Amino acid sequence: xxxxxxxxxxxxxxxxxxxxxxxxxxxxxxxxxxxxxxxxxxxxxxxxxxxxxxxxxxxxxxxxxxxxxxxxxxxxxxxxxxxxxxxxxxxxxxxxxxxxxxxxxxxxxxxxxxxxxxxxxxxxxxxxxxxxxxxxxxxxxxxxxxxxxxxxxxxxxxxxx
Amino acid sequence: xxxxxxxxxxxxxxxxxxxxxxxxxxxxxxxxxxxxxxxxxxxxxxxxxxxxxxxxxxxxxxxxxxxxxxxxxxxxxxxxxxxxxxxxxxxxxxxxxxxxxxxxxxxxxxxxxxxxxxxxxxxxxxxxxxxxxxxxxxxxxxxxx
Numbered sequence: 686x687x688x689x690x691x692x693x694x695x696x697x698x699x700x701x702x703x704x705x706x707x708x709x710x711x712x713x714x715x716x717x718x719x720x721x722x723x724x725x726x727x728x729x730x731x732x733x734x735x736x737x738x739x740x741x742x743x744x745x746x747x748x749x750x751x752x753x754x755x756x757x758x759x760x761x762x763x764x765x766x767x768x769x770x771x772x773x774x775x776x777x778x779x780x781x782x783x784x785x786x787x788x789x790x791x792x793x794x795x796x797x798x799x800x801x802x803x804x805x806x807x808x809x810x811x812x813x814x815x816x817x818x819x820x821x822x823x824x825x826x827x828x829x830x831x832x833x834x835x836x837x838x839x840x841x842x843x844x845x846x
Numbered sequence: 847x848x849x850x851x852x853x854x855x856x857x858x859x860x861x862x863x864x865x866x867x868x869x870x871x872x873x874x875x876x877x878x879x880x881x882x883x884x885x886x887x888x889x890x891x892x893x894x895x896x897x898x899x900x901x902x903x904x905x906x907x908x909x910x911x912x913x914x915x916x917x918x919x920x921x922x923x924x925x926x927x928x929x930x931x932x933x934x935x936x937x938x939x940x941x942x943x944x945x946x947x948x949x950x951x952x953x954x955x956x957x958x959x960x961x962x963x964x965x966x967x968x969x970x971x972x973x974x975x976x977x978x979x980x981x982x983x984x985x986x987x988x989x990x991x
Binding site: 690692693697700701703704707708711715762766767770771773774790791793794797798801802805 | 928941950952959962
């Protein structure tokens, strides 16, 4: 017995991919905000590099998701819109430990999201407009990069202890 | 949100509306499952110390059960408000119900960083409309810009 619903339509799949895009946009925008708020004085080069990589990787993931969303004839979510929302609710009192913790949450959350999404797609018997094999391939590749990201942040946190 | 969380949320809403124990039938109806399925899960919740089931009366959540149910309801509120405010989905209740099993609590917490959820959440949730009461006020004036 389970209430877990497999992805039931193109529409629902598009919605989930849009949510993935938003999560990536949140990561990217928060990484920029952290850098803007703390700058080179507060952040050591290792953390600055981590934030740059995170923002770059999220931008790349967003573009990959956008190409899938386009194929499903749905609207992508504009980055500028999410950037504004992140800025509106960003708390600038975050210190460098807070930044690392935030990055860890970002990577873990994204990993969990893609993991659940892949399971929900695999549990579905629906034939999507988009090629299922390619869809899973793209999502699995992104998930693997999120897993690497979790490890990277964890290692950095351990080194700083 | 996992199956247990969905049950806890539902039992909580039904018992709040009834101002007493929730009937198995009402729980099953609201979740769209058979009474047998609902009974099976309620048994598991009892074993885990999250609910008490009294024959002919119904199910009541324990303090621990209520606390987890409120967390689950909050996650649901985040999904609804996110759909409405950010993605401008008009039928956000129906879509939230479809998405809640795929959107985990940790994912909802991230989405929460870009929405304007009030401190009273989840007390402002209206089980009748299946939406936040405060959101309903905005619904009448159309989607947010």
